Amino acid sequence: MRQQIRLGAGSGFWGDGIDPALELLDRGNLDYLCFDFLAELTMALLQRQKLKNPQLGYVPDAVQYMKEMMPLARQRGTRLVSNGGGVNSRAAAHRIIEDARALGLAGTRVALVEGDDLLGKIDAIVAAGVPMVNMDTGDDNFAAIRNRVVAANAYVDASGIVEALGARADVVITGRVSDNGVYVGPIMHEFGWKHDAAHADRIAAAVTIGHIVECAAACTGGMSSRFAEMPSMGKPGFPAVDFFADGTAEIFKLPGTGGRVDSFTIKEHIVYEIHDPNNYIMPDGIADFTSLKLEDLGDDRVRVSNVRGKPAPDQLKLVIGYTDGWIGESMAFFPWPNAYDRAVKARQSMLERFERMGLAADQIQFDFVGLNMLHGPGAPLPAPAVLRELNEVGLRCSVRTRTAEEADKVRRAASHLWIMGPGGTSFGTPIKPRPVVSLWPTLVPREFVRQTVEILEA
Numbered sequence: 063m064r065q066q067i068r069l070g071a072g073s074g075f076w077g078d079g080i081d082p083a084l085e086l087l088d089r090g091n092l093d094y095l096c097f098d099f100l101a102e103l104t105m106a107l108l109q110r111q112k113l114k115n116p117q118l119g120y121v122p123d124a125v126q127y128m129k130e131m132m133p134l135a136r137q138r139g140t141r142l143v144s145n146g147g148g149v150n151s152r153a154a155a156h157r158i159i160e161d162a163r164a165l166g167l168a169g170t171r172v173a174l175v176e177g178d179d180l181l182g183k184i185d186a187i188v189a190a191g192v193p194m195v196n197m198d199t200g201d202d203n204f205a206a207i208r209n210r211v212v213a214a215n216a217y218v219d220a221s222g223i224v225e226a227l228g229a230r231a232d233v234v235i236t237g238r239v240s241d242n243g244v245y246v247g248p249i250m251h252e253f254g255w256k257h258d259a260a261h262a263d264r265i266a267a268a269v270t271i272g273h274i275v276e277c278a279a280a281c282t283g284g285m286s287s288r289f290a291e292m293p294s295m296g297k298p299g300f301p302a303v304d305f306f307a308d309g310t311a312e313i314f315k316l317p318g319t320g321g322r323v324d325s326f327t328i329k330e331h332i333v334y335e336i337h338d339p340n341n342y343i344m345p346d347g348i349a350d351f352t353s354l355k356l357e358d359l360g361d362d363r364v365r366v367s368n369v370r371g372k373p374a375p376d377q378l379k380l381v382i383g384y385t386d387g388w389i390g391e392s393m394a395f396f397p398w399p400n401a402y403d404r405a406v407k408a409r410q411s412m413l414e415r416f417e418r419m420g421l422a423a424d425q426i427q428f429d430f431v432g433l434n435m436l437h438g439p440g441a442p443l444p445a446p447a448v449l450r451e452l453n454e455v456g457l458r459c460s461v462r463t464r465t466a467e468e469a470d471k472v473r474r475a476a477s478h479l480w481i482m483g484p485g486g487t488s489f490g491t492p493i494k495p496r497p498v499v500s501l502w503p504t505l506v507p508r509e510f511v512r513q514t515v516e517i518l519e520a
Contacts (some may be wrong), residue, residue: 070302073097074278096244097144098276102274106499108148108215119150129161142152143234143244147263170520173226175236177513197503213383219345222513223247242272266349266371267309275301281331283321294320314363323362338402342493348372377505386500390461390472395488401455404484415475424462431456469495
C-alpha cells in the first residue's frame with residue numbers, strides 16, 4: 063500500500079487558464095491531475111446547450127484539455143480526472159477517445175462515469191414520498207414546476223471514480239460529481255479507503271484538501287484579501303498536494319510560479335462557499351473545518367493535519383433545472399457632459415416604450431454601470447457635483463418575461479433609443495433574448511443514485 067500520492071489542481075472552473083495546468087503536469091511529478099469545471103450555473107448553461115443539440119452538454123474545455131494533455135500525461139505517468147462531462151459525459155468520453163486515437167495514443171483507457179442524471183427517476187422519487195422541498199426558498203410545491211423540468215443531476219460521491227481507477231483508467235470523465243470528489247476519488251483508490259465509520263476522519267481530510275485546492279489559483283493568491291501583495295498573478299502556480307496515508311497533507315506550488323501559498327491563503331479558501339464550518343457536508347463525508355491544524359512550512363508549502371469528520375450523509379443534493387421564461391437585455395453608454403442625467407432619461411424613455419409596446423414583464427431591472435451594477439441599491443450614489451462630471455455612464459436593462467416574443471420587445475425598445483434617445487449614445491450589437499433554466503435544489507435519499515462505469519479504449 064502506498065504511503066503518499068501527489069495530486070495537482072488542473073482547473074477551478076469552466077474557462078480557467080490551461081497554461082498553469084500544463085506547467086504543473088510537466089514539472090510537478092504528479093500521480094493525478096484533477097479538473098473541477100462545474101458549478102450550478104454551469105449545469106444550467108450546459109443543459110441549455112444539450113436542449114439545442116443532444117450531442118452537446120459537456121464542458122468543451124474538458125475535451126480540449128484532455129486532447130492537449132494526454133500525450134504529456136502518458137510521458138509523465140499522470141492520470142487525469144475531470145467532472146467536465148457536465149450533463150453529457152457520454153458524449154465527452156467519446157470525443158476524448160477519438161482524440162486519443164487521432165493522437166496515436168493506443169491503449170489509452172477512458173472511463174465514462176454516469177449515474178448522476180436522475181431525470182428519468184423524478185416521478186418515482188416523488189411517488190416514494192420524497193418532499194422535494196426547495197433548499198433555497200423552502201417552497202414545497204414541486205408539482206407547480208414538474209411539467210417544466212428539463213434536468214435533474216445529483217451531487218454524487220467519488221465511488222465511480224474509485225471504480226474507474228481500479229479498472230486502470232488513464233482518463234476519467236464524470237458528470238456532477240462533487241467539486242472535491244475529483245480529488246477524493248484518487249485518494250480513496252490509492253489508499254484503499256471505504257465509505258465507512260473507520261475511515262470517516264481520513265475521508266474528511268481528503269474532502270478538506272479537495273475543497274482547499276478545487277478552485278486552483280484561489281488558494282495560491284487569487285481572490286485573496288492580500289491580492290495586491292501577490293506576485294505575478296498573470297502566471298500563477300496552480301496548487302499541488304502531497305497527500306499521506308495518515309490523512310495529513312502538504313499543499314504547495316511550483317518554484318518560480320506566481321502567487322503564494324501560506325497559511326493565510328489556505329485559510330481564505332477554507333472559508334470560501336461554506337455555511338457551517340463544523341459540518342461541511344459532501345457526498346463522500348462530512349468534514350469539521352474547526353478541527354484542522356495548519357503549519358506554514360515556508361517556501362510556499364503548508365501542512366494540513368488533524369482533520370476530523372463524520373461518515374457520508376444519507377441524502378444527496380439534487381439540483382433540478384426547469385424552464386422558467388426568457389430574459390431580454392440591452393446595454394447602452396452615455397458620454398460627458400451630463401452622462402448620468404442622460405442615462406436616467408434613457409431609463410425613463412425605455413419604460414415609456416415598454417408601456418407603449420404592451421410589454422408583459424415579470425421583472426424589470428435597470429443598472430447604472432460604474433455606479434450600482436454590482437451592489438444595487440446598497441451602493442451610495444456620488445454627490446450631485448460628482449455625478450455631473452462623470453466621463454461616461456452605462457445603462458443595462460434586464461427584463462424577465464414568460465415568452466421569447468415578449469423578451470424580444472426589450473431588444474426592439476433599446477434599438478429605438480438609437481434615434482429617440484440622447485445624442486452621443488453608444489450601442490453594441492442588439493442582444494438576442496435567451497431562455498432561462500432556473501434551479502430547484504433539493505435533497506433525495508442516496509439509494510436513488512447508482513453510478514456506472516464504462517471503459518473506452520483507444
